[in-house]
Amino acid sequence: MRHTLAVLVENKYGVLARVSGLFSRRGFNIDSLAVGITEDPTISRMTIIVSGDDHVLEQVMKQLNKLIDVIRVIDLSSEEFVERELALIKVNADANNRAEIIQIVDIFRARIIDVASKSVTIEVTGDIEKIKAIQTLLKPFGIKEMARTGIVALKRGSKSL
Amino acid sequence: MTGKAERMTGARAFVECLYRENVEIIFGYPGGVLLPIYDELYDAHLHHLLVRHEQAAVHAAEGYARATGKVGVCLATSGPGATNLVTGIANAYMDSVPMVAFTGQVPSSMLGNDAFQEADITGITMPITKHNYLVQDVKDLPRIIKEAFHIASTGRPGPVLVDIPKDITTDELDFVYPDTVELRGYKPTFKGNAQQVKRAASVLKGAKRPVIYAGGGVIGSEASKELLAFAEKLKAPVTTTLTGIGGFPNDNELYLGMPGMHGTKYANYAIQESDVLIAVGVRFDDRVTGKTTSFAPNAKIIHIDIDPAEISKIIKVDVPIVGDAKQILGSLIDQVSECDTKDWLDKIATWKRDFPLFYVNRDDVIKPQYILEQINEVCPDAIIVTEVGQHQMWAAQYFKYKEPRTFISSGGLGTMGYGFPAAIGAKLGRPDKIVVDVSGDGSFQMNSQEMATIVQNNIPIIIAIFNNGYLGMVRQWQALFFEHRYSHTTIENSVDFVKLAEAYGAMGIRVTKPSEVKAAIEKAVEFNGPVLIDFIIEREENVSPMVPAGAAINEILDLEDIQ
Numbered sequence: 001m002r003h004t005l006a007v008l009v010e011n012k013y014g015v016l017a018r019v020s021g022l023f024s025r026r027g028f029n030i031d032s033l034a035v036g037i038t039e040d041p042t043i044s045r046m047t048i049i050v051s052g053d054d055h056v057l058e059q060v061m062k063q064l065n066k067l068i069d070v071i072r073v074i075d076l077s078s079e080e081f082v083e084r085e086l087a088l089i090k091v092n093a094d095a096n097n098r099a100e101i102i103q104i105v106d107i108f109r110a111r112i113i114d115v116a117s118k119s120v121t122i123e124v125t126g127d128i129e130k131i132k133a134i135q136t137l138l139k140p141f142g143i144k145e146m147a148r149t150g151i152v153a154l155k156r157g158s159k160s161l
Numbered sequence: 162m163t164g165k166a167e168r169m170t171g172a173r174a175f176v177e178c179l180y181r182e183n184v185e186i187i188f189g190y191p192g193g194v195l196l197p198i199y200d201e202l203y204d205a206h207l208h209h210l211l212v213r214h215e216q217a218a219v220h221a222a223e224g225y226a227r228a229t230g231k232v233g234v235c236l237a238t239s240g241p242g243a244t245n246l247v248t249g250i251a252n253a254y255m256d257s258v259p260m261v262a263f264t265g266q267v268p269s270s271m272l273g274n275d276a277f278q279e280a281d282i283t284g285i286t287m288p289i290t291k292h293n294y295l296v297q298d299v300k301d302l303p304r305i306i307k308e309a310f311h312i313a314s315t316g317r318p319g320p321v322l323v324d325i326p327k328d329i330t331t332d333e334l335d336f337v338y339p340d341t342v343e344l345r346g347y348k349p350t351f352k353g354n355a356q357q358v359k360r361a362a363s364v365l366k367g368a369k370r371p372v373i374y375a376g377g378g379v380i381g382s383e384a385s386k387e388l389l390a391f392a393e394k395l396k397a398p399v400t401t402t403l404t405g406i407g408g409f410p411n412d413n414e415l416y417l418g419m420p421g422m423h424g425t426k427y428a429n430y431a432i433q434e435s436d437v438l439i440a441v442g443v444r445f446d447d448r449v450t451g452k453t454t455s456f457a458p459n460a461k462i463i464h465i466d467i468d469p470a471e472i473s474k475i476i477k478v479d480v481p482i483v484g485d486a487k488q489i490l491g492s493l494i495d496q497v498s499e500c501d502t503k504d505w506l507d508k509i510a511t512w513k514r515d516f517p518l519f520y521v522n523r524d525d526v527i528k529p530q531y532i533l534e535q536i537n538e539v540c541p542d543a544i545i546v547t548e549v550g551q552h553q554m555w556a557a558q559y560f561k562y563k564e565p566r567t568f569i570s571s572g573g574l575g576t577m578g579y580g581f582p583a584a585i586g587a588k589l590g591r592p593d594k595i596v597v598d599v600s601g602d603g604s605f606q607m608n609s610q611e612m613a614t615i616v617q618n619n620i621p622i623i624i625a626i627f628n629n630g631y632l633g634m635v636r637q638w639q640a641l642f643f644e645h646r647y648s649h650t651t652i653e654n655s656v657d658f659v660k661l662a663e664a665y666g667a668m669g670i671r672v673t674k675p676s677e678v679k680a681a682i683e684k685a686v687e688f689n690g691p692v693l694i695d696f697i698i699e700r701e702e703n704v705s706p707m708v709p710a711g712a713a714i715n716e717i718l719d720l721e722d723i724q
Contacts, residue, residue, distance in 0.1 A: 010346060014295075018287060025288050055473070062470035068292040068312060071346040 002031065003057050004076040004083060004153050006161060007046040010069040011037055018067050019046060028052065028060050032085075034150030043071065047083075047152045074161055076153050083153035086125045088113075089135065092142035093120040101141060108134045119144060127151075166335035171299040172197035174336045175263075175325070176205045178306040181338045184234050186210060186225065186589055188218040192238020193278060194265035197330040210589065210618065213610040215242050217582035219249025220608070223258050224586030227569045228544060228594075230383065232314050233260040233586065239267055240278030243324070244285065248576055250320045251289040255573025256404055257381060259318035261309045262290075266326040269297065283324050291319030299332035304339055311342045316349025317468040318381055349467065353484035353492065361463045361480045362496035364437055370505045371397040372435040374420065374449075377404030377572065378442015378466060384487035385409065385565045388441065391490050396502045397439070398509055400428040402449055403557055405442070406568040411561045417509070418518070421449035422708045423554045427512035429714040434508075435460045442466060442486045445475035446573065455713040465489050518558055520705075527675050527698045529627050533559035536597060536625065539682040543595040544569065544587050548580035548604030551633040554704040556599040567594075578607025584622050585615060595623065595686060602628040603652060612665035615691040623685045624693040626658055629700045637703050641720075653700075662693035671695045 009015045016035060023030050032049040050060055057075065064073045076083075093101050094117070101120060105112055110124035124134050128151065135143070155161065169177070175198055179187065186208040191199045202209050212218045215237040222233030233253075237246050243264040253260045267276040283293045292312050294305045302325070309321040365371065379388050379401075385408045392399045392415050399409045400417040409416055418425035420432055432438065438460040443449070450456040453476055464471075464478040465486055472481040482489050520530040529552060536543065537560050545560050547553040547570040562568050569587055571579040584598040598605075605626050615622055627633075630653025639647050662669030668688055672681045672695065685692045705720040 014283070014287075017284070021287055059470065059474065062472075066468070066470055068344060068347045 001053065002049060002051050002077070004081065004151065005048045005050065005061070005064075006074045006076050006153060007048060007064060008038070008071040008161065009044050009046060010071065011042050011044040012069060015044065015069045018069060019048075019064065022063055022067065023060075026059065026063060028056065032150045034152050036152070047150065049151055072161060076155060080156040081153050082156055083127050083151050084125055085128065085131055085149055085151045086123065087131050087135075087146060087148045089122045089124065089138060089143060090119055090145040091122060091138050092118060092144060094118055097141060101138070104134065104137050110134060166337045168333055169336050170197065170330065171302055171325070171332050171334065172201045172330040174299070174302050174334060175306070175330065176201045176207075177336055178303055178338060179207060179234070182232070182306070182310045184232075187234040187236050188212055188221040188225070188586065189236030190215050190218055190238065190242060192242050192265060194239045194267060194327040195236070197327070198236070198265070198325075208589075210585070210614065212582065213613050214608065215245035216249055216578065217585070217608055217611045217614065219246045219260075219262060220252070220576075220579050220582035221586035221589075222260055222262070223249060223253050224546060224569055224583030225590040226253075226258050226260055226586070227583070228566050228587035229590035230566065231259075231590070232310055233258065234263070235260070236263045238265045238278065239282075240280045242278075243282040244280050247285060247289070248574075250286055250322065252571055252574040252576045252579060253320040254289045254291070256571070257318050257377060258320070259314040260320040261306075261313050262320055262322045264322065264324045266295070266324045268328040269326045270328070272326065282322065286322050289320070290322050291317075293322040293324070295324045296326065296329050299329045299334045302329065302334065303336065307339050308342050308344060312344070312347060316347070350469070350483045351485045351488060353465070353482045353489035355492075357480060357482040358489060358492050358496065361439075361482060361493060364461050364463060364480055365395065365439070365497050365500065368395075368397075368437040368500045369502065370434055370436040371395060371439065371500055371502065372417075372431050372437075372460075373397050373399040373439045373441065374402070374432065374443055375399060375405045375408050375441045376402040376443030378486045379405055379408035380565045381442065382467070382486040382488075383565070384442070384490055387487050387490035387494065389413070391494050391497075394494055395497055395500050396506065397500060398431055398506065400424070400432065402443055402446070402572075403570060404572040406557055407562040407565045410563050412563065419557055421446075421451065421714060423558070423704050423706070424449075424714075424717075425518055425558075426516035426706055426717050427509055429708070429717050430512050430516075431509055432457050432460075433713070433715040438462045440464045440466075440478070441490065444471045449714075450475065451708050451712055451714040451716075520702075522675075523699075524675050527672065527678060527696055529555045529696075529698045529702055530559045531675060532625065532627065532678055532696055532698070533599070535679045535682055536599075537561055539679060540595045540597070540686055543567070543597050544591060545597050545599055546570070546580045546584040546587055547599045548601055549575045549577045550601045550604055551637065551702075551704050552599050552601045552604075552627040555627070577604040579604075581605060581608050581622075581624060582611050584624075585611060585620055588620055588622055596621075597623045597625055600624055600626050601633060602626055602630065602658070603632040605658075606656065609661065612662065612667055612691070612693075616666045619690060621689045622691060623682075626693065626695050627698050628658065628695050629698050629702070630654065631700065634704070636701070640701070640703070658693055658695040662691075665691075667691035667693055669693050669695065671697070673697045
């Protein structure tokens with residue numbers, strides 16, 4: 001099963017290495033990892049997507065909690081939460097098919113952020129499924145390059161962590 | 162914060178911090194980037210022991226910590242000095258021993274440039290330290306050292322490394338030592354959850370065949386008195402793991418000896434037939450559990466441990482209680498009453514009679530087990546420190562430990578060369594005790610250079626080499642599982658240990674006959690100085706009994722059964 005973990009960590013050098021080292025050392029797989037500073041500049045937030053059964057998840061959370069620089073670990077998947085990822089996709093495009101691509105972009109409420117004679121670059125935001133869907137539709141045109149931020153997530157409702 | 166801030170260098174502050182942490186002794190070896198710190202140590206009011214190899218410094222710090230319960234401290238220079246600490250840090254991490262390792266580092270401005278004697282020691286030790294630091298500003302040094310000692314000694318203890326670039330030691334700061342630490346990501350649970358304690362008590366209520374399985378956590382939390390009271394109140398038998406040895410008096414009739422691969426048959430049988438297993442300060446190591454799917458198959462398992470990550474890591478437990486073993490056993494004692502274990506204890510007594518630990522003594526050749534019995538005769542209150550291999554298992558089986566911190570051995574990592582330097586640390590921590598390094602001829606040669614250290618400082622340690630001319634434990638496996646093909650495990654006639662001892666200026670005694678064993682030990686004790694006894698033992702004696710790899714622990718065999 002897929003789990004979305006929110007991990008609050010000290011905003012210090014070396015913390016990412018400690019977390020990623022822990023995952024590789026103990027054989028846990030990371031499907032997605034995003035890191036950024038929070039409303040408190042001394043705290044960074046990592047959003048980590050891991051796959052595994054309950055035993056693996058329990059070990060991941062406990063081992064993360066053992067790291068001194070980890071302040072809190074929360075499994076967002078145990079409650080309602082929202083998640084988003086941003087992807088930049090560079091697609092082959094010329095005068096013949098540009099309109100068709102623009103149509104797809106509109107349907108997905110994505111944006112074109114760069115146009116060249118033989119390509120367009122699209123910015124799309126959404127959950128994993130939405131990004132997968134637009135990727136599938138754009139594939140026939142020829143995806144030249146793609147970059148993704150990794151998923152970030154928050155709990156639904158007014159409560160914070 | 163206390164007192165007025167005094168202006169001083171980082172090197173001076175380093176020594177001040179050690180004073181504030183009541184450090185009595187550090188084990189170290191100087192080097193280029195440590196010159197400012199060593200200049201301060203020249204007239205510091207603390208004992209610095211100069212070793213001959215940094216690996217010995219870190220093992221000695223661990224031996225000191227295990228013998229005293231205090232934090233062990235070692236110091237090494239950058240690059241190779243730091244990397245020579247790695248094995249010992251990993252050893253302390255596996256066995257949860259409180260330690261702070263300081264390393265010098267190249268100046269901050271040269272970091273990352275592949276400078277002379279530069280190694281990324283914080284990167285290297287990340288997986289084998291509880292935490293580590295690279296000091297980036299001299300103003301942080303007191304806080305970091307305060308935190309390092311706090312982290313090393315609280316919760317589940319472990320090693321913390323502090324890497325100090327050279328410029329930090331010469332930069333100046335207004336020195337103030339913090340009174341408290343503020344680590345929002347580190348709040349270990351100490352007190353056991355009251356509900357869980359209650360649940361454990363109710364599980365124990367109807368227990369007919371309880372077994373207590375106690376480990377290093379009992380030693381670490383100083384819980385041996387509570388363990389004894391708990392076991393006697395329940396009337397439950399107790400088995401102690403390798404790192405738990407000494408946590409329960411071996412002469413107590415409830416004692417089962419060690420469980421697992423080279424444990425006693427009756428400890429393994431008792432675990433397998435238990436209806437409630439009370440695991441205290443243990444981590445269900447593979448050397449104890451054997452095949453995990455058939456470990457204690459009928460038991461409800463109560464697991465008391467300071468580290469929540471150990472709960473259900475290997476084996477699913479029924480009642481976890483996270484917290485300090487001493488505190489939890491203390492509160493559990495008040496909530497339990499005597500179990501009806503008369504039949505159970507009778508059954509165990511029968512097993513003890515029918516399946517004792519045994520060896521066949523001879524009068525023409527020295528049996529290793531016999532040496533341990535004689536050490537036990539001559540100095541029953543000694544601290545036994547071991548290397549790793551056959552002699553280690555015999556020391557665990559045949560010496561009668563009465564109190565905690567009298568058996569010091571490399572458990573989780575299994576580090577050959579650990580025992581001799583660890584014995585040095587133990588002796589300096591407990592000068593009132595006789596300290597014996599029970600060693601093999603293989604292991605001893607991994608750190609034999611420390612003979613120079615004990616002679617220079619006249620540290621009375623008895624090195625008892627169990628000399629069989631083999632890397633014995635590997636040879637045993639080759640004999641049992643590889644058709645006696647002794648591939649690269651033969652080391653006989655390679656060194657005259659008596660002459661080696663004498664070359665360093667220590668006393669050397671060679672013992673070849675069983676009748677001379679006791680007298681040699683008595684002579685060594687009386688000498689009260691650096692002494693090495695070279696016991697020439699039965700060459701192909703095996704450690705028995707044994708659980709074959711991958712088997713359930715009740716499938717434990719005497720060696721002749723396997724052969």
